[in-house]
Amino acid sequence: MGLVVQKYGGSSVADAEGIKRVAKRIVDAKKNGHQVVVVVSAMGDTTDELIDLAEQVSPIPAGREFDMLLTAGERISMALLAMAIKNLGHEAQSFTGSQAGVITDSVHNKARIIDVTPGRIRTSVDEGNIAIVAGFQGVSQDKKDITTLGRGGSDTTAVALAAALDADVCEIYTDVDGVFTADPRVVKKARKIDWISFEDMLELAxxxxxxxxxxxVEYARRYNIPIHVRSSFSGLQGTWVSNEPIQQGDQKVEQAIISGVAHDTSEAKITVVGVPDKPGEAAVIFxxxxxAEINIDMVVQNVSAASTGLTDISFTLPKTEGRKAIDALEKAKTAIGFESLRYDDQIGKISLVGAGMKTNPGVTAGFFEALSDAGVNIELISTSEIRISVVTRADDVNEAVRAVHSAFGLDSDSDEAVVYGGTGR
Amino acid sequence: MGLVVQKYGGSSVADAEGIKRVAKRIVDAKKNGHQVVVVVSAMGDTTDELIDLAEQVSPIPAGREFDMLLTAGERISMALLAMAIKNLGHEAQSFTGSQAGVITDSVHNKARIIDVTPGRIRTSVDEGNIAIVAGFQGVSQDKKDITTLGRGGSDTTAVALAAALDADVCEIYTDVDGVFTADPRVVKKARKIDWISFEDMLELAxxxxxxxxxxxVEYARRYNIPIHVRSSFSGLQGTWVSNEPIQQGDQKVEQAIISGVAHDTSEAKITVVGVPDKPGEAAVIFxxxxxAEINIDMVVQNVSAASTGLTDISFTLPKTEGRKAIDALEKAKTAIGFESLRYDDQIGKISLVGAGMKTNPGVTAGFFEALSDAGVNIELISTSEIRISVVTRADDVNEAVRAVHSAFGLDSDSDEAVVYGGTGR
Structure with missing residues (x-):
């Protein structure tokens, strides 16, 4: 008998029926002999409705109060879920983030978990209860104020609790069957991945x-907590994310050369044109x-034209930060000494991820060939040990993803579908 | 400069507009130089909607989880109210019952306040903030579970906080102008009461x-906290409830002989017929x-008929408890030895309340005469030092209330309207 942490997202508990369905699934895990701790998000559109209310009373809702408001959402879903479980004849207790010991820093709306002290949760499950914990929220270490963890925070709550409770697995229930080799909305032949390493999953994310x-994923890797991403609707095996490959039948799932193709059209590109090509310039820009508290993604500096002694520096960043970045650079224009700025939000990024590319030199070439064959022009290139990313026109992204997915034999019904093991590509 | 506790009910903060209107009123109090602590209920129908959700997932929602669910309501309203105040350029912080130090017993859904430790509230107002506190909720002393105080609990939160903070006044904002001499929906000529003593208010309640x-009111009397009941819509002076009459202009408002006429049609009457008239019988019944944890109201035992040695015992209780009471009595039938039970839920109670009746012997007679003149038949009578109550047919209640209200000169445009001072009635 082990301890399982399960996390259910808002779409899984969107209404009373959803809550009752999830309650049954939780009770099944309990019946299988596990201690069960459940992390739950707010029901369906609750958070959006609360944000809408906030905007009606104040154009710029304040951090502390905004967090207090939003955390009402999980309070509702977790209490209802506990009731639904009790209605199936099992004991359940719900806990707020604060009660569950989720201690964070004081950065409202995007707090980071500092520590988890799950004494009450441990006691609750040891007494035979199913413990239901509010996702997405905690309490600040210094001021004891309610905080929220930002987008996707409930997943982090689940992994952090699993780590603090030394759980056997953290099951992330969602509305898809797992992690796919590409976005199934773009690539019809995308396959569900059975197992993926923390490293590859980090690059995909x-x-x-x-x-x-x-x-x-970073949190799970640090504490070595296996994550099982699966559907709350189908009950099928999903995707395991862990250090060591899982067992399937009497065989271990082997490390794939290529885990998948990811794409992203949420970024923009800024090019700083005509920067003096001398030491320290890039430092001043970044x-x-x-x-301005802007996170950037890719950075590329072109070779300078020898005649002018000037170079161009390009970088990508979330579109939502575009305005702020341009303002920050304009303010620093004298210090940097550039000629002009170019802003382009019609770009897309395609990334090929897989630990196998470390030992398979043909991957990079194959990636560029596939893009070339599809007639996709490459604007920027950036690589890590286990990832190659390119920036293209936004309009080319879907076609590029399909071309690369197919070229690397990731398509589900292709003869090339077996990408596990040393096929040497 | 003093400290004011204000309480706003759900109808005052039913939507974003209501919240903004209330925020303005709060800021006005702050501008007048007061430290302000605000207790707020859940918005409009929020609580009913949450109850509805609970019933969809579980026919009998469990106490602990039900409280966790319901307290989401105040969390939403208090955070929005704090945001709306900040939007007016003033500092505000919201606090849950637990954060505000509202410590209760562990009786979920109708917990009682044991203690209030408002350290965080004191600090917040001393730092110049307006503190917004969730009404209706607290945290249990032993298990640290979230509790709710039951119906009307936000008023109690406000008075308890006012006592703990040694406030100058507890203002209860509602959707009526104050306490009236009778229910204005029944008696068109009912008058707003300027001042009423704790004792009379307790009897009316x-x-x-x-x-x-x-x-x-009991809490306010114990800690001698003046309550000012007033409208959140009109801004007019409402009704003061306190030990000492208030000053109006250069005169003190004097103690009224009769404070008002209250009525209640939420009760039923049970008559235990044919009880042996011997010591200890009433004890067994009650x-x-x-x-069965049923609170009863009036109890009347008729004189026994000498020939049979049997008597009848009648009592009133909330209609909602009727079924439970009948079951409890049937189970105890052998022990009690009664002949039969009669259940009647078509009754109403009319009560005349006023400290003046202690020293004005004509009041009781006048009350009965007024009912007689109106052709209302009396079924049960019960009195306290400052109250007379009768049970009548439910259909007669409105007419009886109007008759008594008029007979005691409480009508607003009557020549007899001056009921302050020793008019000797």
């Missing part, structure tokens, strides 16, 4: 895959951006 | 007046009722 957020 | 609940 930071390249545009939405199933798990980077922060949550200090200005950092001071 | 326990006789069916809905403006303030008994528990809240122990059976008490063991």
């Amino acid at each position: 930071s390249s545009g895959s939405k199933v798990l957020l980077h922060r949550c 200090r200005a951006i950092a001071n | 326990s006789s069916g007046s809905k403006v303030l609940l008994h528990r809240c 122990r059976a009722i008490a063991n």
Whole structure:
């Protein structure tokens, strides 16, 4: 008998029927002999409705009060879920983030978990209860104020609780069957991944895959908590994310050369044109951006034209930060000494992720060939040990993803579908 | 400069507009130089909607989880109210019952306040903030579980906080102008009362007046916290409830002989027929009722018929408890030895309340005469030092209330309207 942490998202508990369905699934886990701790998000559209109310009373809702407001959402879903479980004849107790010991810093609306002290949860499950914990929320260490963790925060709550409780697994229930080799809405032949390493999942998450957020996977890797991403509707086996490949039948699932293709059209590109090509210039530019609290993604500096001694520096960043970045750079224009700024939000990023590319030199070439064959022009390139990313026109992204997915034999019904093991591509 | 506790009910904060209107009123009090602590209920129908959700997932929602659910309502209204105040340029912080130090017993759904430790509230107002506190909720002393105080609990929260903070006044804002000499929906000529003593208010509350609940007034009397009941819409002076009459202009408002007429049609009457007229019989009956956790109101035993040695015992109780009481008595039939039970839920209670009746012997006679003149038949009578109550047919109640109200000169445009001072009635 082990301890399982399960997390259910808002779409799984969107209404009373959903809550009752989830309650049955939780009770099944309990009947199978597990201790069960459940992390739950707010019901369906609750959070959006609360945000709408907030905007009606105040154009810029304040951080502390906004968090107090939003956390009402999980309070509702968790209490209802506990009631639904009790109605099935099992004992359940719900706990707020604060009661569950989720201690955070004081950065309202996007707090980070500092520590988890799950004494009450441990006691509750040891007494035979199913413990239901509010996702997405905590309490600040210094001021004891209610905080929220930002988008995807419930997944992080689940992983952090699993780590603090030394759980056997953290099951993330969602409305898809798992992690896919590409976004199934773009690539019809995308396959569900049975197992993926923390490293590859981290690269996918930071390249545009939405199933798990980077922060949550990072936390799981640090504490070595296996994550099982699966559907709350189908009950099928989903995707395991862990250090070691899982067992399937009497075989271990082997490390894939290529885990998947991710894409992202939420970024824009800024090019700083005509920067003096001398030491320290890049530092001045990115200090200005950092001071504006903007996270950037890819950075590329072109070779300078020898005749002018000037170069161009391009970087990508979330579109939502575009205005702020341009303002910050304009303010620093004298210090940097650039000629002009170019802003382009019609770009897309395609990334190929897989630990196998470390030992398979043909991957990079194959990636560029596939894009070339599809007639897709590459604007920027950036690589890590286990990822290659390119920036293209936004209009080309879907076609590019399909071309790459197919070229690397990831398509589900292709003869090339077996991508596990050393096929040497 | 003093400290004011203001309480706003759900109808005052039913929507974003209501919240903004209330925010303005709060800021006005702050501008007048007061420290302001605000207790707020859930918005309009929120609580009913949450109850509806609970019933969809579980026919009998469990106490602990039900409280967790319901307290989401105040969390929403208090956060929105704090945002609306900040939007007016003033600092505000919202606090849950638990954060505000409202410590209760563990009786879920109708917890009682044991203690209030308002350290965080004191700090918040001393730092210049307007503190917004969730009404209706607290945290249990032993288990640290979230509790609710039951119907009208926000008023009690406000009075308890006012006592703990040694406030100058507790202002209860509602959707009526104050406490009236009778229910204005029944008596068109009912007058707003300028001042009423705690004692008279307690009797009115326990006789069916809905403006303030008994528990809240009892708390205010114990800690001698003046209550000012007033409208959140009109801004007019309302009704003061306190030990000492208030000053109006250069005159003190004097003690009224009769404070008002209350009525109640929420009760039923049970008559235990043919009870042996011997010591200990009543004790057996009411122990059976008490063991079923039913609160009773009036009790009347008729003189026994000498020939049979049997008597009848009647009592009134909330209609909602009728079924439970009948069951409890049937179970105890052998022990009690009665002949039969009669259940009647077509009754009403009319009560005349006023400290003046202690020293004005004509009041009781006048009350009965007024009912007689109106052709209302009396079924039961019960009195306290400052109250006379009768039970009549439910159909007669409105007519009886109007008759008594008029007979005691309480009508607003009557020549007899001056009921302050020793008119000797």
